[in-house]
Amino acid sequence: MTSSLFDPIQFGSIEAANRIVMAPLTRDRAGPHQVPTPLMATYYGQRATAGLIVSEATQISAEGQGYRDTPGIYSAEQIAGWRKITEAVHAKGGKIVSQLWHVGRISHVSLQPNGQPPVSSTAHRAKAKTFTAQGFEDVSEPRALRLDEMPRIVAEYRKAARNAIDAGFDGVEVHSANGYLLEQFLRDSINDRTDAYGGSAENRARLPLEVMRAIVAEIGAGRTGIRISPVTPVNDAAVDSDVQGLFNYYVDQLSLLKLAFVHVIEGATGGPRDSSPFDYAALRTRFKSGSERGAWIVNNGYSRAMALQAVAGGTADMVAFGKLFISNPDLVERLRSGAPLASLNAETLYGGGAVGYTDYPSLVKEPA
Numbered sequence: 339m340t341s342s343l344f345d346p347i348q349f350g351s352i353e354a355a356n357r358i359v360m361a362p363l364t365r366d367r368a369g370p371h372q373v374p375t376p377l378m379a380t381y382y383g384q385r386a387t388a389g390l391i392v393s394e395a396t397q398i399s400a401e402g403q404g405y406r407d408t409p410g411i412y413s414a415e416q417i418a419g420w421r422k423i424t425e426a427v428h429a430k431g432g433k434i435v436s437q438l439w440h441v442g443r444i445s446h447v448s449l450q451p452n453g454q455p456p457v458s459s460t461a462h463r464a465k466a467k468t469f470t471a472q473g474f475e476d477v478s479e480p481r482a483l484r485l486d487e488m489p490r491i492v493a494e495y496r497k498a499a500r501n502a503i504d505a506g507f508d509g510v511e512v513h514s515a516n517g518y519l520l521e522q523f524l525r526d527s528i529n530d531r532t533d534a535y536g537g538s539a540e541n542r543a544r545l546p547l548e549v550m551r552a553i554v555a556e557i558g559a560g561r562t563g564i565r566i567s568p569v570t571p572v573n574d575a576a577v578d579s580d581v582q583g584l585f586n587y588y589v590d591q592l593s594l595l596k597l598a599f600v601h602v603i604e605g606a607t608g609g610p611r612d613s614s615p616f617d618y619a620a621l622r623t624r625f626k627s628g629s630e631r632g633a634w635i636v637n638n639g640y641s642r643a644m645a646l647q648a649v650a651g652g653t654a655d656m657v658a659f660g661k662l663f664i665s666n667p668d669l670v671e672r673l674r675s676g677a678p679l680a681s682l683n684a685e686t687l688y689g690g691g692a693v694g695y696t697d698y699p700s701l702v703k704e705p706a
């Protein structure tokens with residue numbers, strides 16, 4: 339039996355009204371102390387007809403921050419701010435998971451506690467920019483995490499997952515993509531360690547898998563998902579020398595955890611889908627093994643036609659849209675009816691207020 343993009347779906351303990359996902363989108367509009375604001379609740383509430391919203395990337399600790407005004411989920415004030423957002427989404431029948439983020443070396447000393455260097459798998463600085471109070475700046479030179487610090491990192495992810503549930507989220511998506519901390523461990527192009535967290539694929543996947551197991555133990559597999567981007571070059575993450583082998587192993591291990599979902603960015607994030615040869619279908623087959631299976635969510639440059647085909651043809655269970663959700667709060671309705679899609683204003687993506695954030699109109703006015 340074939341499914342439609344507009345059919346409901348249950349994955350893990352999450353029941354979604356349709357198979358359209360709002361991709362995680364950093365908008366740099368958190369308030370003082372990285373606390374989510376009421377304006378953010380309006381923004382997410384406007385997009386609650388998505389089957390699932392993945393929140394913007396949210397740092398698990400002060401050290402995990404790499405850009406200005408991104409929200410955290412490690413203080414009571416932040417949890418209270420997020421609760422208003424999850425309530426706004428749930429009031430409209432939507433579902434929302436928190437994207438748990440540690441940027442690793444993609445940070446700047448001005449954003450770190452006490453101006454300390456950012457941490458990573460390596461002490462090598464990335465050739466990448468970050469967004470600070472001064473605008474776009476080169477990232478700072480990192481410090482390699484010590485072996486005895488790994489349990490602390492795992493514990494911070496675990497606590498953040500618990501905080502997300504306390505804030506009313508339906509689950510979490512661990513950000514294991516786009517060249518941030520967990521990818522700085524996974525890829526042999528970045529990880530130059532010689533201890534148990536470097537070298538073989540098993541060793542490089544050790545920290546990410548410890549994180550995933552700890553979160554599953556804390557909140558349950560049915561509320562836990564992950565985002566991966568096997569070949570994206572963003573944030574100075576060159577492709578692994580055996581990228582298919584690495585991700586086959588990673589997904590095999592993730593599959594054992596019976597996660598609610600795997601969310602895969604195909605190709606270069608926000609760029610060409612065929613930037614590097616990679617067999618995504620092979621990964622999906624590996625995740626499918628076993629009787630209980632979670633959702634396979636795909637992303638990157640999907641149009642309406644591509645999304646309809648992916649779900650109807652069975653190559654994906656759900657499709658995530660990023661940029662289209664910025665400029666079309668009622669994207670689900672527009673995709674359903676085939677209505678024209680609005681384009682976004684690139685000037686208002688990062689930082690600022692309501693302009694270019696909560697003022698994109700829906701085709702049908704919401705009742706007051």
Ligand SMILES: Cc1cc2nc3c(=O)[nH]c(=O)nc-3n(C[C@H](O)[C@H](O)[C@H](O)COP(=O)(O)O)c2cc1C
Nearest residue numbers: 361362363364394395608638639640659660661687
């Ligand atoms: C403004 C902006 C912010 C983004 N922030 C995040 C983020 O916080 N976490 C993440 O995993 N990806 C982030 N991405 C990547 C998107 O989730 C998505 O993978 C990308 O836009 C490609 O999907 P699309 O073609 O449907 O837009 C961001 C992209 C944009 C344009």
